[in-house]
Amino acid sequence: GAGVSQSPRYKVTKRGQDVALRCDPISGHVSLYWYRQALGQGPEFLTYFNYEAQQDKSGLPNDRFSAERPEGSISTLTIQRTEQRDSAMYRCASSLATADSGNTIYFGEGSWLTVV
Amino acid sequence: GQNIDQPTEMTATEGAIVQINCTYQTSGFNGLFWYQQHAGEAPTFLSYNVLDGLEEKGRFSSFLSRSKGYSYLLLKELQMKDSASYLCAVRDSNYQLIWGAGTKLIIKP
Numbered sequence: 001g002a003g004v005s006q007s008p009r010y011k012v013t014k015r016g017q018d019v020a021l022r023c024d025p026i027s028g029h030v031s032l033y034w035y036r037q038a039l040g041q042g043p044e045f046l047t048y049f050n051y052e053a054q055q056d057k058s059g060l061p062n063d064r065f066s067a068e069r070p071e072g073s074i075s076t077l078t079i080q081r082t083e084q085r086d087s088a089m090y091r092c093a094s095s096l097a098t099a100d101s102g103n104t105i106y107f108g109e110g111s112w113l114t115v116v
Numbered sequence: 117g118q119n120i121d122q123p124t125e126m127t128a129t130e131g132a133i134v135q136i137n138c139t140y141q142t143s144g145f146n147g148l149f150w151y152q153q154h155a156g157e158a159p160t161f162l163s164y165n166v167l168d169g170l171e172e173k174g175r176f177s178s179f180l181s182r183s184k185g186y187s188y189l190l191l192k193e194l195q196m197k198d199s200a201s202y203l204c205a206v207r208d209s210n211y212q213l214i215w216g217a218g219t220k221l222i223i224k225p
Contacts, residue, residue, distance in 0.1 A: 004158075040201075042217050042218050043159070045212065045213070048212075056210075056212065104161045104164065105161070106161070
């Protein structure tokens, strides 16, 4: 697509429910990133993929968080048994590749998650 | 640990010049990025520096000194639409981006 597309844009869920956030990166982009961003803060790294391989998941807060990118394109970030502290903006980003350090990361509009 | 420092907030006047500083301590260095983020929107790319010196792009310029772990973003001829947060990010030895908290720039008429 023309840009990084995320859905849903807004999600309100009850505590204890599972939620899945979707990211469709820019066509042809090898690398895909998931970030979480609090108001007035920079993006906080969660995980990233090159093609379908999850290269680094060190930023995932705990084992309730998982991500996949099975065909090397669309990715899903899943949060199981949501808690109120999971409420945040979740941003996806993509880039052509990571090997070339000059590659720009392009961000999606984000998914606002509210856990009530 | 890895750290990116930038001022929390700055105020400037329309038509003036403002310099936003960023200092960093990271495990390795593979480039420094500046992003602009308007309230409620996604960050958008402004500039990239990997070698020491000044990169100029219209009203915006970015400077890097790797030996000092220092960069600045210079905005000239400020316009009201430049009111936004400006994020500094450094790519470390693992090619991971380490992000600063951002500098909120307020432009006054």
